[in-house]
Amino acid sequence: MAKAPIQVVWFKRDLRIHDHAPLSNAAAAGPVLPIFAIEPEQWQAPDSALRHWQFAADSLVDLSHALETLGLPLCIWQGDIIDLLNALKTQYGEFALHSHEETGNAWSFARDKSVKAWCQQQGAPWHEARQHGVLRGLKSRVAERDAWEKQWETLMTAPTATAPQNTQMAEGWQAFNHIDVEHLHNLTLGFDTTPCPERQPGGRSEGRAVWRSFVSQRGRRYRGSLSKPLLAWEFGSRLSPHLAWGTLSMREVVQSLRRQRKKHAEDTAWFRSLRAFASRLHWHCHFIQKLESEPSIESQTLHPALRGLRERDPEHPNLIAWKLGQTGVPLVDACMRNLIATGWINFRMRAMLISHATFGLGLHWYEPALHLARLFTDFEPGIHYPQVQMQAGATGTNALRVYNPIKQAEDNDPDGEFVARWVPELTVLPLEWRAKPWALPESLRQRFGFQPGEHYPIPHDFEAEARHWKKMLYELRRTPEARDASQAIVDKLASQRRPPAPRAKKAKPANRQQLSLFDDGGLEDT
Numbered sequence: 001m002a003k004a005p006i007q008v009v010w011f012k013r014d015l016r017i018h019d020h021a022p023l024s025n026a027a028a029a030g031p032v033l034p035i036f037a038i039e040p041e042q043w044q045a046p047d048s049a050l051r052h053w054q055f056a057a058d059s060l061v062d063l064s065h066a067l068e069t070l071g072l073p074l075c076i077w078q079g080d081i082i083d084l085l086n087a088l089k090t091q092y093g094e095f096a097l098h099s100h101e102e103t104g105n106a107w108s109f110a111r112d113k114s115v116k117a118w119c120q121q122q123g124a125p126w127h128e129a130r131q132h133g134v135l136r137g138l139k140s141r142v143a144e145r146d147a148w149e150k151q152w153e154t155l156m157t158a159p160t161a162t163a164p165q166n167t168q169m170a171e172g173w174q175a176f177n178h179i180d181v182e183h184l185h186n187l188t189l190g191f192d193t194t195p196c197p198e199r200q201p202g203g204r205s206e207g208r209a210v211w212r213s214f215v216s217q218r219g220r221r222y223r224g225s226l227s228k229p230l231l232a233w234e235f236g237s238r239l240s241p242h243l244a245w246g247t248l249s250m251r252e253v254v255q256s257l258r259r260q261r262k263k264h265a266e267d268t269a270w271f272r273s274l275r276a277f278a279s280r281l282h283w284h285c286h287f288i289q290k291l292e293s294e295p296s297i298e299s300q301t302l303h304p305a306l307r308g309l310r311e312r313d314p315e316h317p318n319l320i321a322w323k324l325g326q327t328g329v330p331l332v333d334a335c336m337r338n339l340i341a342t343g344w345i346n347f348r349m350r351a352m353l354i355s356h357a358t359f360g361l362g363l364h365w366y367e368p369a370l371h372l373a374r375l376f377t378d379f380e381p382g383i384h385y386p387q388v389q390m391q392a393g394a395t396g397t398n399a400l401r402v403y404n405p406i407k408q409a410e411d412n413d414p415d416g417e418f419v420a421r422w423v424p425e426l427t428v429l430p431l432e433w434r435a436k437p438w439a440l441p442e443s444l445r446q447r448f449g450f451q452p453g454e455h456y457p458i459p460h461d462f463e464a465e466a467r468h469w470k471k472m473l474y475e476l477r478r479t480p481e482a483r484d485a486s487q488a489i490v491d492k493l494a495s496q497r498r499p500p501a502p503r504a505k506k507a508k509p510a511n512r513q514q515l516s517l518f519d520d521g522g523l524e525d526t
Contacts, residue, residue: 004030006092006170010081010099011036011074012108014131014246015059016204017066021129022098027070027164029096032248033173034067035075037058037084043189044176045107047373047381050191051199051343055377058202059247064181066204070167075177076184080110084176085118091172097126100246103134104290105381106299115293130155133285134292134382152285156254179232181363199377200241206355207242211253214238215260215274222273228412229335232346237277240344240378243284254281288382290493293315298385299366302489303396305472305482310364318361318460322353323371325422328452328459330434331409332356334422343377348412352403354391359402359469360462365392393473397494402466425456 007026011034017023026032043053064074077084088095097119102108119126200206214222214237225231237292242248264270291297301307313319321327325336329423335349345353349374357368369388373379393400395486413419417429426434428448433440438452438459445451452458477480 001135006030006088006095006469008030008088008095008097009034010097011063012099012102012246013104013244014100014249015056015063015202016247016249017063017070018204019131019165019249019252020100020163021131021161022100022127024161024164025127025129026096026098027167031168031170032072032164033075033076033088033095033170033176034072035084035176036063037077037079037081038179038187038189039079039081039111040189041080042107042111043191045105046370047105047379049189049379050190050193051196051375051377052379053187053189053191054185054196054199055202055241056245057187058206058326059204059245060184061181062203062205062247068164070164072169073173073177074166074181075173075278076179076181077176077496078178081138082114082118085115085122085124087176088308088373089122089124091175095124097124099126099128100131101128101136103132103288103382106295108381109295127393131246132288134289138289138293140339148289152282156251158251160252160255194340196341196343196377200238200344202241202245202247204242204247210238210242211248211256215256219273219277220267221272221275223269224273226276226346227348229338229346229349229418230413232348233342233344238344238348240380244378244380250281250284254278257281284383286464288380289387291382293493297389298381301365301394302389303394303477303482304485305479306394308397309472309476310337310362312364312366314367316363316367318369319357319363319367321457322357322361322363322368326457327356327361328438328457328461329356329360329405329407330419330423330426331413334413337422338418339372339375343375348403348408351391351401352405352408354388355403356405356462359400359466360393360405361460362465362469365389365394378451393469395489396477396482397489400470402470404463404466406435423456449467 007030009023009032010025014020014022015036016171023032024036042048054248060074060076085097096508097115113269116126118124133148133155135148138148171459200210218235219237221231221235222237225235239248239253243250243253257274260273261271261278264274294302296302318327322332322336325333325340327333331349332353335345339345353372354365354368356431358365365388369385373381373384376384387396390398391401409416409419416434417435420427426437428450429437429440430448433444437450437456440448440450440452450456477486
C-alpha cells in the first residue's frame with residue numbers, strides 16, 4: 001500500500017490547535033508537518049512592529065507546547081514561503097498544504113497569490129478553510145447581504161473542529177526547523193528594541209484566562225466603560241490581540257458568549273454588557289469583509305473625489321509631534337503615550353487620535369494609519385484601515401465625525417486621572433486648567449510654575465483647522481459625480497440594512513444617507 005503524502009499545516013494568524021480545521025483535516029489524511037514561516041518581508045512591511053512579533057512569539061511557544069500533547073513538533077522556518085515549498089517538494093515529492101484563509105495587508109495578499117500560483121504549477125493541493133465569516137469573491141454587499149448574514153450565523157453555530165487525537169508525525173521534519181521555539185524571543189527581526197512594557201502577553205492560555213476573567217467578573221461593567229480610557233482598560237474584554245493572532249477562534253468565543261448570556265439573562269447589567277459585546281463580535285467579520293472586497297482601502301483614499309487633498313509627508317512637524325505625544329492637546333498626547341507603553345487604547349480614543357491627526361492637524365490619513373498599526377498590539381488590517389478612513393472622512397459616505405479632544409476629556413476623563421498618568425507635566429495645574437493648559441492666565445503661570453510653550457507645547461489651532469476640513473469635504477461630496485461614487489461605494493461595501501426610502505421631495509444625496517459603511521467598533525480594540 002502506498003504511503004499517504006505528507007500533510008503540511010501552515011500556521012499563520014491562527015496560532016492554536018482548538019477549532020483548527022486545517023490541522024484536524026490534515027491529521028485525518030496522513031503524516032502531519034506543522035510549520036510557521038518567519039518571512040522577512042512580512043516583518044519589514046511598514047505596518048509591522050516588534051510588539052507584534054513579541055505577541056506572536058508568545059503564542060508560538062504556547063502553540064508548540066499544545067502540539068507536543070498531540071505528538072507533533074512545531075517547525076519554525078526562517079525564510080520565504082516559496083523557498084519552503086520548494087524545499088518540501090525536494091524532500092517529499094508530493095505533499096498537501098493546509099491553512100486558513102487570511103485577509104491581511106497587501107503583503108499577505110501578494111504572498112498568498114504567489115503560493116496559489118506555485119501550487120497550481122506544481123500540482124500540489126492547497127486546502128484553505130475559513131475561520132471568519134469573510135467570503136471570497138463577494139461583489140456586492142447590497143445584493144448579497146441576506147446571504148452574508150445567513151452564512152455568518154451558519155459558520156458561528158457549526159460545531160468547533162476538535163483537536164486530532166491520533167496523529168502521525170512526518171519523518172524528516174528536522175530539516176524544516178531552523179530555530180528552537182524557546183529561542184524565538186531572542187529574535188528582533190531588524191526592529192529597534194523600543195520596549196512596550198505593558199504589552200499584553202500572547203498565547204492561547206493567556207487568551208483563555210483573559211476571557212474567563214471577562215465573563216466571570218470584568219464584563220459586567222463593559223457597556224458603561226467602553227468610551228473611558230481608564231475604565232475600558234480594566235473592563236474591556238481585551239480579546240482583540242488574541243482574535244487577531246488566532247489564539248482563540250471567533251467561533252468558540254461567539255458560542256461561549258451565547259452560553260454566558262443565557263447564564264446572566266436575569267442580571268440586567270450583565271445582559272446589556274454581553275449583548276453589546278456580542279454586537280461587536282458580529283461586526284468583526286463585517287469590517288474584514290470590506291478589505292477583502294476592496295484591498296485598495298489599505299493605501300488609497302476610498303472616495304475618488306477626496307483623493308489628492310493632502311500630501312503624504314512622513315516628516316511633517318505636526319505628524320512628528322502627534323507621534324511623540326507632544327501636540328499640546330492633553331488627551332491626545334495622553335492617548336499616544338499610553339499606546340507607546342501598552343499597545344492598546346479603547347475605540348473612542350483611537351477614533352479621536354485619527355480625527356485629530358486628519359481634521360485637527362490637517363494630515364493625510366495614511367502615515368497616521370501606519371503609525372497606529374505599529375503601536376496596536378491587536379493590529380488587524382481588515383478592521384484598522386477601514387476604520388481609519390472612516391474617521392478621517394475619506395469614505396465619502398458617512399457623516400463626518402470630528403472628535404473634539406477637549407469635550408472628550410470632559411466626558412471620558414472628567415477627573416483628569418488618565419491625563420495625569422500619561423502627561424505628568426500637567427499635574428502642577430488645577431484640574432480646570434489641565435484640559436486647556438495653553439489658556440492659563442498670566443497671573444496664574446508664576447503661581448503654578450508653569451509656562452505654556454516651555455513646560456508643555458502650545459497646540460496648533462486644531463479647532464479652526466477642523467472647521468476648514470469639514471467645510472471642504474462636505475463641499476467636495478456635493479457634486480453629482482461625487483454622489484454617484486458614494487452610491488457605488490455603498491452598494492459594494494455597506495453593511496447595514498437599507499433605510500426606508502425617503503419621500504421624493506425630501507430625498508437626500510447618497511453621501512448624506514445613514515446607511516453605514518463603517519460603524520463604531522469592529523473589535524480591533526475590544
